[in-house]
Amino acid sequence: MGHVPVMKKEVIHYLIWDYSGTYVDCTLGDGMHSKAILKEITPQGGTVIGIDRDSRAISTAKSNLKDYMESIKICKRRFSDLSSELPCGDKGTYHGFLFDLGLNSSRLREPSSGFSYLEDGPLDMRMSPEERITASQLVNSLPEKELADLLYKYSDERHSRKIARAIVRARQSEPIETTFRLRDIIFKVIKGPYRLKSVSRCFQALRISVNNEIEELVDGLSTAFRCMLNGGRLVVISYHSIEDRIVKNFIRDRRLTKNSEAGRFFKILTPKPVQPLSDEVDINPAARSAKLRAAELVVVNGD
Ligand SMILES: C[S@@+](CC[C@H](N)C(=O)[O-])C[C@H]1O[C@@H](n2cnc3c(N)ncnc32)[C@H](O)[C@@H]1O
Structure with a gap:
């Protein structure tokens, strides 16, 4: 549809x-x-x-x-x-x-766009293929503090520091390139019934940043x-x-x-x-x- x-x-x-x-x-x-x-x-x-x-x-x-x-x-x-x-x-x-x-x-439903944590796909999130930077480039390159600030500023996520720390730790072993990998990294540090909300907020913050x-x-x-x-x-x-x-x-x-x-x-x-x-x-x-x-x-x- x-x-x-x-x-x-x-x-x-x-x-x-x-x-x-x-x-x-x-x-x-x-x-x-x-x-x-x-x-x-x-x-x-x-x-x-x-x-x-x-x-x-x-x-x-x-x-x-x-x-x-x-x-x-x-x-x-x-x-x-x-x-x-x-x-x-x-x-x-x-x-x-x-x-x-x-x-x-x-676009949201297309796994190749990387907007949805419900579909596995490349961690892209660019609204248009001509944009410069992808969400994957952001999570793999930003210093921990900048990443935490970004997650907080664009989604009011109160666990932003904990999540940024987990992302930085995870990317040391292997770059974070897919939506499911990012979702699972957040799941590892945020427990309880509202953890999907945290994932959703982090995806929102990255999307806002990627597309300015x-x-x-x-x-x-x-x-x-x-x-x-x-x-x-x-x-x-x-x-x-x-x-x-x-x-x-x-x-x-x-x-x-x-x-x-x-x-x-x-x-x-x-x-x-x-x-x-x-x-x-x-x-x-x-x-x-x-x-x-x-x-x-x-x-x-x-x-
Ligand atoms: C929710 S959709 C609009 C749907 C539309 N109202 C319809 O009825 O089909 C939002 C659209 O805005 C575009 N968009 C978002 N930010 C934009 C920007 N900064 N400049 C131009 N287009 C933008 C997106 O590419 C997307 O196609």
């Missing part, structure tokens, strides 16, 4: 406000959110720009969106080099930006803030607390207050993050941790 788009109805509800507008889907993936957006807006002349860092996602999206090729422009880009693809003047150009963070489910996800996200949100026109909508779906905290703070730090003077601001549309209904989670368990935040861009002229 292909990727099932998360909170599709909610995305449409918060994102679309001008049916002839141009919307940027920064996480095109299999193109399923874009397809839903295009279905709504093409009758009125609306268009989409679809972006993804992964060339494999780009080809799947092209095939899934073949009926809409006249209304979508698809580009292989990262959030950090979005601005070169999206020229925008002082007033902004785009009607909305969507970020559906995280991984495409087909935090810096990418901040760059992407900054481009969206700068390039939206007045009334534009930002919609972000995140899947773990580290991402959600960044999105929440990014929006809150720019919110419109009664003291705001001239400039660009956000009006918060979701004071609390929106979560999927239980019916959706029953059908698509991958949606269970999703949190959607939305904001509207307000330009204050100050005169």
